[in-house]
Amino acid sequence: xxxxxxxxxxxxxxxRRENGIRLYGIQVQEPAIRDKxxxxxxxxxxxxxxxxxxxxxxxxxxxxLLARLRLATPxxxxxxxxxxxxAKTRFEKTEIGGVKWYWPKREAPVNADGDRVRFLAxxxxxxxxxxxxxxxxxxxxxxEAYTPKTKRxxxxxxxxxxxxxxxxxxxxxxxxxxxxxxxxGYVAGPAPRDRIFKQELEAEIGRxxxxxxxx
Numbered sequence: 001x002x003x004x005x006x007x008x009x010x011x012x013x014x015x016r017r018e019n020g021i022r023l024y025g026i027q028v029q030e031p032a033i034r035d036k037x038x039x040x041x042x043x044x045x046x047x048x049x050x051x052x053x054x055x056x057x058x059x060x061x062x063x064x065l066l067a068r069l070r071l072a073t074p075x076x077x078x079x080x081x082x083x084x085x086x087a088k089t090r091f092e093k094t095e096i097g098g099v100k101w102y103w104p105k106r107e108a109p110v111n112a113d114g115d116r117v118r119f120l121a122x123x124x125x126x127x128x129x130x131x132x133x134x135x136x137x138x139x140x141x142x143x144e145a146y147t148p149k150t151k152r153x154x155x156x157x158x159x160x161x162x163x164x165x166x167x168x169x170x171x172x173x174x175x176x177x178x179x180x181x182x183x184x185g186y187v188a189g190p191a192p193r194d195r196i197f198k199q200e201l202e203a204e205i206g207r208x209x210x211x212x213x214x215x
Contacts, residue, residue: 008071043069043076043083044090048104051087054125056103061129062088099135117200118162119171119208126167127160137167139187154185163197173208180205180214 003024006012015025033039047066051057054065066084070077091102120127122143127133134140141160144152155172161184162168169186182205184191191197209215 009074039076039079040083040086043073043079044086046073047083047087048090051091051102052104052107054128055091055107056101056132057129058132058135059100059102061131062102065129115164115196115200117197117204119159119173119204120162120167121159122157124160126162133160133167137187141167141170155183158185163192163200168192175212175214178214180209180212 003012003022007014007024010027012024013027015023017023033042046069050065050069051062054061057065063084066087067080069080069083073080076083088102090105092105092107093100093102095101122141127141130141141158142154144154144158145156149156154170158170158172160167160169161171168188169184169191172183172185174181174183184201186192191201
């Protein structure tokens with residue numbers, strides 16, 4: 001607990017991990033920023049960077065995400081709330097179904113992946129905000145690694161499956177004797193019967209095999 005506290009206070013940094021255990025080192029401190037205008041500018045830039053990674057976001061999720069900066073920048077804790085208020089004046093916003101949504105100005109949505117299937121990590125920016133996930137795709141995903149096996153609905157490390165513009169299900173992947181084994185679930189019940197989907201699912205499995213160096 002002491003090491004965690006020192007880490008969040010900026011006195012330590014994580015040098016590396018050994019068997020999942022964090023090894024800390026001394027964090028060289030930068031000179032304190034005394035100028036209020038520079039403090040605000042740096043904090044605004046940090047907020048914009050974080051927000052652009054996770055946007056678009058409903059207001060409740062935006063508030064929750066940016067409030068975490070109190071942990072990341074404890075030296076500016078008192079400045080975080082005013083910075084959030086400033087941020088909301090910079091972002092584009094609209095109200096849908098009584099919920100206020102925010103996204104970066106000049107953001108132009110694109111469909112870069114087209115027909116591709118993608119396995120998303122449980123903490124991917126598209127998945128991290130469970131509130132937004134359910135609004136977008138109409139079902140509730142849960143990370144169940146810490147859920148007793150008998151109570152799991154999706155699996156130990158189920159990865160949401162993105163197909164075109166929808167998250168249609170999830171994938172559980174395991175490696176047994178250097179062979180990748182996939183177990184898939186779909187919100188609608190059966191898998192899409194589209195021939196292109198089958199091809200793209202195999203292609204994504206192939207990319208995962210290459211990444212894991214298995215067959």
